[in-house]
Amino acid sequence: MLPKFFAGLALALFLIVSALPAQATLSTDLQNLVAQGTTLRTSLTAISVAQGNTCTQLGGFNTSLESYLTSVQTVYGQITGPVTLTTTDLTALDTLSGLAKGMAADSVRLSLELRNIEGVADLFEYRAALSAMLRLADDIGVMANRILEMADRVLVMADNIGAMADRILLTQQLQNANVALTQASILTTQQNMVAMSDSLSTIAYNLSLGLVKNETDALIGEMGGATLTSQGMAVDLSRLEAQASLLLNSTVTLYTWISQNSQVASHYINGDTLTLMGALSSLQTALAFSLETYANTINQLAPLTATPILSDATASMLRLTADIGQMSGRIMEMADKIIVMADNIGLMADRIVATQNLQQVNIELTQNSVTIAQNVILTVIKNYLGQ
Amino acid sequence: MIASIRTGLFSALFILAGVGLQTGAAQAALADDLQNLVVQAQALDVQLKAISPSAGSLCGPLVQADQAARAMVNSITQVSDNLAAPLQIDAGSLASLDQLSVLNLSLANESLRLSADLGVLSPTVLSISMKDGIVAMLQLSDDIGAMADRIGEMADKILVMSDNIGLMADRIIQTQQIQNQNILLIQQSMLQTQTNILSLVSVVETDTYNLTLGQLVLDGQLLAARMAAVVLNPLTMKIQLSTVATDVHTFLDKVKAAQATMVLDSGSSTTYLNTTPLLNLGNLSTMLTSLASALNGYVLAIDSLDAITSSTTLSASLKNMLQMSADIGIMANRILEMGDLTLAMADNIGMTADQILITQQLQNVNVATTQASILAAQKLAIAIIVARKL
Numbered sequence: 001m002l003p004k005f006f007a008g009l010a011l012a013l014f015l016i017v018s019a020l021p022a023q024a025t026l027s028t029d030l031q032n033l034v035a036q037g038t039t040l041r042t043s044l045t046a047i048s049v050a051q052g053n054t055c056t057q058l059g060g061f062n063t064s065l066e067s068y069l070t071s072v073q074t075v076y077g078q079i080t081g082p083v084t085l086t087t088t089d090l091t092a093l094d095t096l097s098g099l100a101k102g103m104a105a106d107s108v109r110l111s112l113e114l115r116n117i118e119g120v121a122d123l124f125e126y127r128a129a130l131s132a133m134l135r136l137a138d139d140i141g142v143m144a145n146r147i148l149e150m151a152d153r154v155l156v157m158a159d160n161i162g163a164m165a166d167r168i169l170l171t172q173q174l175q176n177a178n179v180a181l182t183q184a185s186i187l188t189t190q191q192n193m194v195a196m197s198d199s200l201s202t203i204a205y206n207l208s209l210g211l212v213k214n215e216t217d218a219l220i221g222e223m224g225g226a227t228l229t230s231q232g233m234a235v236d237l238s239r240l241e242a243q244a245s246l247l248l249n250s251t252v253t254l255y256t257w258i259s260q261n262s263q264v265a266s267h268y269i270n271g272d273t274l275t276l277m278g279a280l281s282s283l284q285t286a287l288a289f290s291l292e293t294y295a296n297t298i299n300q301l302a303p304l305t306a307t308p309i310l311s312d313a314t315a316s317m318l319r320l321t322a323d324i325g326q327m328s329g330r331i332m333e334m335a336d337k338i339i340v341m342a343d344n345i346g347l348m349a350d351r352i353v354a355t356q357n358l359q360q361v362n363i364e365l366t367q368n369s370v371t372i373a374q375n376v377i378l379t380v381i382k383n384y385l386g387q
Numbered sequence: 388m389i390a391s392i393r394t395g396l397f398s399a400l401f402i403l404a405g406v407g408l409q410t411g412a413a414q415a416a417l418a419d420d421l422q423n424l425v426v427q428a429q430a431l432d433v434q435l436k437a438i439s440p441s442a443g444s445l446c447g448p449l450v451q452a453d454q455a456a457r458a459m460v461n462s463i464t465q466v467s468d469n470l471a472a473p474l475q476i477d478a479g480s481l482a483s484l485d486q487l488s489v490l491n492l493s494l495a496n497e498s499l500r501l502s503a504d505l506g507v508l509s510p511t512v513l514s515i516s517m518k519d520g521i522v523a524m525l526q527l528s529d530d531i532g533a534m535a536d537r538i539g540e541m542a543d544k545i546l547v548m549s550d551n552i553g554l555m556a557d558r559i560i561q562t563q564q565i566q567n568q569n570i571l572l573i574q575q576s577m578l579q580t581q582t583n584i585l586s587l588v589s590v591v592e593t594d595t596y597n598l599t600l601g602q603l604v605l606d607g608q609l610l611a612a613r614m615a616a617v618v619l620n621p622l623t624m625k626i627q628l629s630t631v632a633t634d635v636h637t638f639l640d641k642v643k644a645a646q647a648t649m650v651l652d653s654g655s656s657t658t659y660l661n662t663t664p665l666l667n668l669g670n671l672s673t674m675l676t677s678l679a680s681a682l683n684g685y686v687l688a689i690d691s692l693d694a695i696t697s698s699t700t701l702s703a704s705l706k707n708m709l710q711m712s713a714d715i716g717i718m719a720n721r722i723l724e725m726g727d728l729t730l731a732m733a734d735n736i737g738m739t740a741d742q743i744l745i746t747q748q749l750q751n752v753n754v755a756t757t758q759a760s761i762l763a764a765q766k767l768a769i770a771i772i773v774a775r776k777l
Contacts, residue, residue, distance in 0.1 A: 055519060056444060127519075135515050138724070138730075145723070145724065146720075148716060149713065152712060156709045162773050162776055162777065165769050165772065176758055187748065195740075199737025322544060325540070326543070336525075336532055345585070345588050360574050360578045367570055374546070378560050381552045
């Protein structure tokens, strides 16, 4: 009888002693989470878009927040046995949910601050901050959820619900209200961020690209059809120069349109746009090759050509080469601008690389021809005009 | 007559001197402008060389470099726009153009180095940070490419406007050749940079989640129907609720698994949002409210059976109820988190903005309703525990 009594006593003592550290650990863990959460909240409050470098600040904060979430998850994972709830524990849970609510309110403030700079910053600058903001909203939401889940788990595991019923109910109600407010703030943050996102399909450019392509085709036809003579070269080149100048204007107008759009909206790349960009760069090589041919012809005709005609012709040639060089550069830049903020960059990656390869080969050929033409013309000026 | 000739001569001399002085001043201004551009390009080169991307500081230094590169392009454009004929080219200006072109090549090579650094980092960096790095790098390569074009255009413009080409022809040809050579090397660097960066892009189309999400909606609806069909009685209540609690927990595991897959994917890829998964996420949250309603029905039934149920059965049943409340709460949270995560990782927010907002609002309302039902269930359970001193 006595041994049984002692055995029972020993078991009871063991259970009491082993339950106490578990209880103490939960209380300590919750207090630690409150302390870490308060530090985090303070650092988030200190972040302001006006300070600049928003994406670095938010990135650093997000990293800390994710470490904090791991800590919350660890504490949650350790609540595996019965716990005896104390008022301090419940107060800690209340404070934690209040911290999540406060951080969610801060995320709304930051999203409003970001909207204010929308007009003065390029899309790519605040797009980086936008990603960080959405990640922040996501993480704060997860934090609020984990805290609520922890409170629910504590309730499931609690062995003194009856004694603490009123206080538990207060905590559950507060948690519920705070989670609702946190989620509402996160939704507002997301709405603010999504409202800043705009997207355009590049199909809108295809018509203009097609027109530029047709005009380039026409200029190639004109340049291929013109035969320079010592008498008529200045007139012919002046006419071609005017046509090239119009084509350059069309190209620059399209480039400006795409540049302006790429500052405020991302692009959904249409396959035909890439095809047109590649085709245009091929046409530029044909234009540049014609220039090279003209320069050689002028070089041959120079001794037989009157100085005023030669002077006008070489001046026209320099302007033509400048215009065609500028055009080919702008065509490549147009493609670059579209790619930077492409919505479907991953889906179109292979096509983009293929187009960039084609453009690169073409621009190499174009620049070579343009440089050869310029060098020949400069030699003509040096030898025959002596300017 | 003589006086008039003299006056005319002085006027002509004055005009000539004025033109000469103006040309000289313009030449000096151009030389200064070009030298300032060289200094600016050198500073940018130093800035790029100092960037060493790390997981913690990916977007900040790159965005700052983008801003500096953009400022450089604007400065070149401004100098180019201010050029006015006639210009006299001197060796100093041509040397500055050469230097600019060489610095431009160095910048292009730095951007190539940075793209390789990003490649090394990519396995260890979250894709959401990598997404920012990719955009910033593409922007940087765009700006450096634009810089090369603007320098070339400025050089061409100077050539067109200059009136001493014949005298400087050999030196100009030398500059044009350097520029041409560098432009080709720059373009090659830029292409390699872009290819490196594009190889880092990894996208998951959210359509791939359709099957999983659709199945979850279906399973959830079946579970809600099963829960609603259970009629509790004082004798079997404990077993009935234990079975339902197990079912709810099994379903929770499926929801958790789906969310874990999304979290895992988000570590290495961004997402391309489609409409169907968004609709499925909305449906999932609607299904949750059915589960929560069934839970509320149980609490009301237990409340009415309270007096004729034994304390042991009641205690076990209420424990199961609290467990179910916690599980449904976790489910609600995971479903909401799936929506938040998909949005944070989306490449194409702008295109699906309206649908995203509808889904987020629907999820928010449904999760709030679910949480309110869970709270009501918990309140009633606690009230019974207190009343029966369980």
